[in-house]
Every structure is written in structure tokens, then in C-alpha cells.
């Protein structure tokens with residue numbers, strides 16, 4: 001099969017915006033070719049713009065050395081996979097698919113292990129099956145993995161016992177241990193995270209091809225939440241009905257075998273916050289025969305709440321690549337900001353290009369979301385709206401533990417559905433910080449505040465565990481079914 005691939009033998013890069021002559025027989029790597037399609041843009045034009053989360057590397061030469069090494073390495077994903085995701089998102093924008101995005105808050109190289117990855121795929125797959133039954137439409141699965149190694153932080157430094165050190169910005173930048181050595185931003189980490197992303201992806205791909213046969217019997221999943229006495233009888237009954245329908249559907253698909261069998265080949269896409277632009281731009285390449293650039297570290301990078309300034313480095317970088325992109329929108333964004341972001345990031349109204357990820361907080365959805373929905377609808381802009389009910393609902397317990405309450409998470413989803421219903425727009429997906437492991441980081445769904453210290457493993461924000469994530473998918477399926 002012939003593919004148009006944005007790969008090639010690396011040419012020697014002579015400066016930021018030039019490509020050295022290739023050797024005889026060598027295909028030029030077009031990484032630093034400026035784009036004629038996107039005015040004034042090149043993969044490194046972001047360097048001239050302000051970056052509120054800029055990493056303070058102390059050795060710029062070492063940064064350039066690592067970047068050159070990553071440029072020379074093969075891309076992690078291909079441009080045709082990216083295009084496929086864009087077409088699926090375009091479908092979701094028309095209401096024909098639902099998008100499920102989820103994974104760790106901060107992925108770590110330490111957790112690049114078979115069991116951890118399998119558990120994550122397992123929960124995403126289970127959730128997607130429940131959502132298919134609820135919404136009666138296919139689900140696009142996008143993991144926060146194989147690259148979710150960089151974290152924006154509220155404060156550049158952290159103080160413990162009178163000692164001040166740089167904050168932990170994710171394994172891509174520095175280490176979590178509270179020592180000057182670990183917290184020093186180290187460019188070599190970009191190479192290590194590239195390698196761990198490649199290992200993760202390799203495992204995800206082989207796993208996807210094999211299918212997950214043991215998921216065919218939802219009766220064997222841990223669905224103890226659906227029996228909980230504190231749930232109203234109607235909720236329990238609706239959860240049990242979902243399980244029965246799911247079991248019937250899976251057995252039916254199994255009997256049909258091969259073609260169209262959701263369990264025989266499972267598609268996952270990757271995503272992460274496009275935060276460390278040295279890393280992102282090192283893997284950004286031009287498709288050989290088209291004036292299109294792709295960030296090939298991931299299928300779908302997203303723009304974070306802290307880095308979405310219109311004149312900032314991150315918007316500059318993302319405006320020139322052709323990947324679908326997520327844009328986080330928190331309670332301080334204005335309708336005008338959203339339209340400007342859309343004008344800058346999708347001036348040609350490309351279908352499937354933009355996923356707007358709202359994360360207002362359960363108490364702010366009602367006053368902040370409707371004006372955004374209205375203005376985008378009135379402007380006739382084509383976007384996929386999805387809800388991240390995690391980032392606006394972070395609280396700190398009296399003993400200083402960062403957590404999130406299951407009830408607030410679900411309330412944000414319900415309110416977001418209500419706002420879309422009132423405006424005549426539609427909610428086309430959800431975005432979660434979750435893990436397939438049995439952690440105790442969020443309260444509710446069987447975890448009490450006093451349980452938080454038992455298995456609190458995240459290095460940044462609290463994630464849903466397997467049972468909590470599954471319960472949420474049942475709640476969403478219930479809501480979806482009610483609006484069919």
C-alpha cells in the first residue's frame with residue numbers, strides 16, 4: 001500500500017528556517033520549511049512569541065542538540081492517521097459520533113508498563129462500549145497517553161519547609177523528587193519521553209490489532225457500583241438495563257464475527273497538551289507533496305487553558321499545523337476570545353479541525369457556557385463541543401490533598417448537557433483524567449475523604465479510578481438515552 005508519509009531521511013539543518021542541501025540520494029526533511037499557506041508561519045516561528053509556561057533550560061546548546069536528535073528520529077504517528085482522526089471528528093461535529101478522551105493527568109515514564117497501559121485501554125474501551133449503547137452511535141477513543149508528559153503549573157516554584165525549587169512540570173521537563181537535581185529542567189528528558197511514547201504506542205498498536213476478547217461479557221466486569229444501596233432504584237434499574245443491552249449487543253457482534261466487529265480491531269488515537277514547543281516542533285514535518293505541516297508527536301495536541309493567549313507562542317505554533325486540535329476553555333474566556341481563536345486556528349473552516357473542550361466547574365457552567373455556545377452557533381462555526389468536568393472542579397481537603405468530587409464532576413456534565421439542549425447545540429464528547437488502576441484520588445463512587453491517602457499516586461491532579469470512570473460512563477449513557 002502506498003502512503004503519503006511525512007517522513008524522510010533527515011537533512012542537515014543549517015539554521016532555524018533553512019534546510020541544508022540534502023546529500024545525493026537523500027530525501028530532504030522539510031521540517032523547517034516555512035509554510036506559504038499559513039502566512040509568516042514556520043515550525044519554529046513560535047520562538048518569537050511570549051510563552052507564559054516557558055521552560056528555563058540552563059543550557060540552550062544542549063536543547064538544540066536534543067531537538068536535532070528528535071528531528072532525525074521517525075515520527076510517532078503518521079499524517080494519514082492524523083487525517084483519519086480529523087475525518088472522524090468532522091463526523092462527530094455532525095452528531096454522528098461521540099468522542100471519548102481520557103488518561104493520566106501527568107503520564108510518567110515510570111508507569112510505562114504493560115499492566116498500567118492495558119488497564120488504561122481496558123477502561124477506555126469499556127467506557128466507550130457503554131457510551132455506544134447509551135448514545136446509539138460509534139465512539140472515537142482518544143487517549144491522553146504516549147506523550148502526556150508536560151504539565152502547565154499555576155506557580156513556577158514550589159516551597160517546602162522553607163526551601164524553594166522549580167515546580168514539577170512533568171517528566172518531559174524535570175523530575176518529581178523535591179531536590180535541586182531532579183527539579184532542574186533537563187533537555188535529555190525530551191529524548192527519554194519520545195522513547196517512552198514510542199514504546200507505549202507500539203504496545204497500544206499491537207494490543208489494538210489483537211482485540212480485547214475478555215470484554216465480551218460485561219456480566220463479569222466489576223459493576224458493583226450499580227448495586228449500591230445509596231442509588232435510587234430507577235438509577236440501579238437503568239444501569240442494569242444498560243448492562244443487559246451491552247451483553248446482548250456484544251454477544252451478537254461476536255456471533256457475526258470479523259467485519260464490523262467492534263472487538264476484533266480496536267482503534268485508539270493519542271493526544272496530549274502541546275505545551276513544550278521544543279519537543280512538538282522537533283517532530284513537525286511537511287507532507288512531501290502538499291503545503292501541510294503535521295505535528296507527528298501525537299494525533300491531536302490540545303491548547304491549554306493557561307496558554308491560549310491569542311498572541312502567544314502556543315497559538316502561533318498550532319495555527320500552522322494540520323492536526324485536529326483541542327482548545328481548553330475555562331470560565332474566564334470571553335465569547336469574543338473564542339471567535340478570535342477560531343479565526344486564527346481555523347480560518348478556512350476545515351471540518352474536524354477544532355474540538356472545544358469546556359471546563360468551567362460545576363458552579364460556573366450556567367453563567368459561563370451559554371454565551372459561548374450562542375456566539376459560536378450564531379457565527380455558524382463548525383466545532384465539536386466536548387466537556388472536561390475535571391479541571392474546573394479541583395478542591396483541596398483540609399489536610400491539603402488535591403481532589404475532585406464525583407458529584408461535582410457529574411453535575412458539570414449534566415449542566416453542560418442542559419446548556420447545549422437550551423441553545424440547540426450538541427455535546428459531542430467528554431474528556432477525563434482517569435486511570436485503569438485502583439487509585440484513591442477522587443472522592444465519591446466508593447472512595448471517602450479518609451481513603452484518599454491509601455492509593456494516591458498522581459504526580460499532579462487527581463484521576464478517576466476504574467470503578468469511578470465506569471460509573472460515570474453509565475451515568476452519561478443514561479443521560480444520552482434520555483435525549484434520544
Ligand SMILES: O=C[C@H](O)[C@H](O)COP(=O)(O)O
Nearest residue numbers: 105151152153154155460461
Ligand atoms: O492539569 C492541569 C494543571 O497542570 C494542574 O491543574 C496544575 O496544577 P497546579 O495548580 O497545582 O500547578
Ligand SMILES: C=C(OP(=O)(O)O)C(=O)O
Nearest residue numbers: 152304305306328359391
Ligand atoms: C492542564 C490541563 O487542563 P487545563 O489546561 O484545562 O487546566 C490538562 O488537561 O492537563
